[in-house]
Amino acid sequence: MTEQAIEIEGLRKTYAGEKGEPPKEALKGIDLTIPQGSIFGLLGPNGAGKSTLINILAGLVLKTSGRVKIWGFDQDVNPRMSRASIGVMPQELNMDPFFTPRGALDVQAGLYGVPKSQRRTDEILRMIGLEDKAEAYARSLSGGMRRRLLLGKALVHNPRILVLDEPTAGVDIELRQMLWQNVRKLNAQGMTIILTTHYLEEAEQMCDEIAIINHGEVVIRDETKKLVARMDAKTLVLQPESPAPADIPLPQGVELDRRADGTLAFGYSRTRHSPGEILEAVRDAGIRIRDVNTEEPNLEDVFLDLTRAKPAA
Numbered sequence: 655m656t657e658q659a660i661e662i663e664g665l666r667k668t669y670a671g672e673k674g675e676p677p678k679e680a681l682k683g684i685d686l687t688i689p690q691g692s693i694f695g696l697l698g699p700n701g702a703g704k705s706t707l708i709n710i711l712a713g714l715v716l717k718t719s720g721r722v723k724i725w726g727f728d729q730d731v732n733p734r735m736s737r738a739s740i741g742v743m744p745q746e747l748n749m750d751p752f753f754t755p756r757g758a759l760d761v762q763a764g765l766y767g768v769p770k771s772q773r774r775t776d777e778i779l780r781m782i783g784l785e786d787k788a789e790a791y792a793r794s795l796s797g798g799m800r801r802r803l804l805l806g807k808a809l810v811h812n813p814r815i816l817v818l819d820e821p822t823a824g825v826d827i828e829l830r831q832m833l834w835q836n837v838r839k840l841n842a843q844g845m846t847i848i849l850t851t852h853y854l855e856e857a858e859q860m861c862d863e864i865a866i867i868n869h870g871e872v873v874i875r876d877e878t879k880k881l882v883a884r885m886d887a888k889t890l891v892l893q894p895e896s897p898a899p900a901d902i903p904l905p906q907g908v909e910l911d912r913r914a915d916g917t918l919a920f921g922y923s924r925t926r927h928s929p930g931e932i933l934e935a936v937r938d939a940g941i942r943i944r945d946v947n948t949e950e951p952n953l954e955d956v957f958l959d960l961t962r963a964k965p966a967a
């Protein structure tokens with residue numbers, strides 16, 4: 655049986671309502687396991703509950719009910735060990751402007767009780783590419799450097815699990831690549847990675863498995879490949895030799911999108927129709943075809959399909 659890095663059972667969080675507002679149920683009974691050694695994506699639209707979930711894992715938000723085990727340690731029974739097993743790179747960039755990167759890493763290591771002899775400050779500075787800025791004040795660091803420092807701070811206690819909350823939101827390509835290189839390296843060394851991202855393409859490339867959260871519930875969880883393969887929708891794109899006629903009789907359920915580049919995109923369900931049927935209908939309409947392509951669904955299609963169907967509770 656796969657060993658689990660995270661085990662969550664019946665996790666609920668209700669925030670008290672502010673100033674006459676009703677209480678907000680942010681998590682409505684989450685059950686989720688995340689296997690050791692994986693790169694796991696946590697996706698969902700704004701307000702779905704991802705940050706609440708991550709903050710509970712990090713010990714920053716108190717759950718209302720349910721059970722959370724981190725690396726086998728129950729948060730309620732063994733809070734110290736469960737906290738030591740996880741490192742979180744938060745979204746926000748606020749940090750003390752008077753700390754140097756070296757100082758910030760040292761303070762963080764102190765907070766986690768890492769003895770001086772076991773600190774890996776230089777190694778971490780090297781990894782995040784801030785060796786030459788080790789003694790610079792944080793206020794003189796660029797946004798990208800601050801983010802790298804946040805990654806470094808999440809690693810000072812050598813956690814088994816690294817959580818990255820929207821690590822690449824608004825960062826340039828170079829920093830993004832550097833982050834992902836580091837993440838892959840850490841994962842290859844055995845670290846379990848959990849990340850939230852709004853970039854679905856990134857999740858598709860990076861994550862072995864994905865859970866999609868919507869309105870405080872896990873709506874789906876599967877291997878990334880299987881999740882994408884589940885989508886029934888496909889598109890057949892044809893380039894006609896000359897402008898296509900206005901009327902093209904098509905099998906019922908096949909939808910035509912006339913694209914600006916002159917191609918004809920036929921959306922169809924692969925369980926109900928075959929591309930051959932569509933090609934036949936196109937030929938019957940007297941259209942000669944110059945080029946044929948198919949488009950597979952991607953994670954974005956899966957995500958939209960799963961998250962737009964259900965109205966807000």
Ligand SMILES: Nc1ncnc2c1ncn2[C@@H]1O[C@H](COP(=O)(O)OP(=O)(O)OP(=O)(O)O)[C@@H](O)[C@H]1O
Pocket residue numbers: 669670678679680698699700701702703704705706707
């Ligand atoms: N401290 C709080 N007090 C009251 N309600 C809150 C609090 N924090 C979050 N919420 C509400 O709980 C719900 C879930 O919020 P959460 O921040 O976990 O979502 P999210 O999926 O992380 O969204 P985003 O991607 O925008 O960060 C939202 O409706 C939010 O308004």
